Amino acid sequence: xxxxxxxxxxxxxxxxxxxxxxxxxxxxxxxxxxxxxxxxxxxxxxxxxxxxxxxxxxxxxxxxxxxxxxxxxxxxxxxxxxxxxxxxxxxxxxxxxxxxxxxxxxxxxx
Amino acid sequence: xxxxxxxxxxxxxxxxxxxxxxxxxxxxxxxxxxxxxxxxxxxxxxxxxxxxxxxxxxxxxxxxxxxxxxxxxxxxxxxxxxxxxxxxxxxxxxxxxxxxxxxxxxxxxxxxxxxxx
Numbered sequence: 001x002x003x004x005x006x007x008x009x010x011x012x013x014x015x016x017x018x019x020x021x022x023x024x025x026x027x028x029x030x031x032x033x034x035x036x037x038x039x040x041x042x043x044x045x046x047x048x049x050x051x052x053x054x055x056x057x058x059x060x061x062x063x064x065x066x067x068x069x070x071x072x073x074x075x076x077x078x079x080x081x082x083x084x085x086x087x088x089x090x091x092x093x094x095x096x097x098x099x100x101x102x103x104x105x106x107x108x109x110x
Numbered sequence: 111x112x113x114x115x116x117x118x119x120x121x122x123x124x125x126x127x128x129x130x131x132x133x134x135x136x137x138x139x140x141x142x143x144x145x146x147x148x149x150x151x152x153x154x155x156x157x158x159x160x161x162x163x164x165x166x167x168x169x170x171x172x173x174x175x176x177x178x179x180x181x182x183x184x185x186x187x188x189x190x191x192x193x194x195x196x197x198x199x200x201x202x203x204x205x206x207x208x209x210x211x212x213x214x215x216x217x218x219x220x221x222x223x224x225x226x227x
Contacts, residue, residue: 013111032215033216034216036218038153039217041220041221042220042221043114043201043219043220043221044153044201044218046215046216046217049215089152089153097155097158097166098155098216099155100142100145100153100154100155101152101195102151102152103152103153
C-alpha cells in the first residue's frame with residue numbers, strides 16, 4: 001500500500017518568514033495530493049491540493065509543488081502569520097484511498 | 111458550506127463496552143470513511159465504504175470494528191469491545207465521485223474523542 005513520509009515533524013519560524021514542508025510517497029498510481037491543516041481540537045481542513053497533471057499550484061500565500069518522477073511534493077507558506085500555527089498533513093490519494101503523512105507541527109512566532 | 115457532522119464530540123467508556131460513533135456525511139456524497147488519530151500522532155485510515163459495502167480497510171480495522179449505513183443519512187462506526195488503546199479521535203469523512211483524474215476530495219468532520227478507561 002501507499003506510504004507517505006513527511007518532514008520535518010516540527011517547524012518553528014518567525015512571523016513573516018517562509019515555511020516549507022516536504023512529503024514523499026511510494027505508490028506511483030497516486031494522482032491527487034491534498035494538504036490539510038489541523039487546529040487543536042478540530043478535524044483536518046483542506047487548504048490546497050494538486051493533481052498529478054499539474055506541477056505547481058498557488059493560492060495567495062500557499063503554494064504546492066509536485067515532482068511525479070521523484071514522488072515528491074511540498075507545501076510552501078510565505079509571509080507566515082501566527083494564525084498559520086497548526087499541524088499540517090500531506091496526503092497521497094489513489095482514487096478513494098487516501099493515506100496521510102505523519103504531520104508537521106508549525107509554530108509561527110510573533 | 112456543507113459539512114460532515116459527528117456525534118458525540120466526546121465519549122468516555124469503560125473497557126469492554128460497546129461504542130457507536132455517528133456521522134452524517136454531506137448529503138450528495140457517495141464515499142464514506144473513518145480515520146483515527148491517537149493523541150499527537152498521525153491520522154490513520156480505518157475503512158472506506160461505498161455502495162453499502164466496505165471498499166477498503168486497514169489492518170487496524172479488525173473484527174471489533176464494524177461500519178453501517180443504517181439509513182440514507184447516517185454512517186456509523188461501532189467498536190464492539192473497547193480496549194484502552196482505542197482511545198483516540200475518530201474522524202469521519204465523505205467525498206463525491208472523483209473528478210477528471212478520478213481522485214476524491216474528502217471533507218472531514220470535527221471528530222469524536224473516545225476515551226476508554
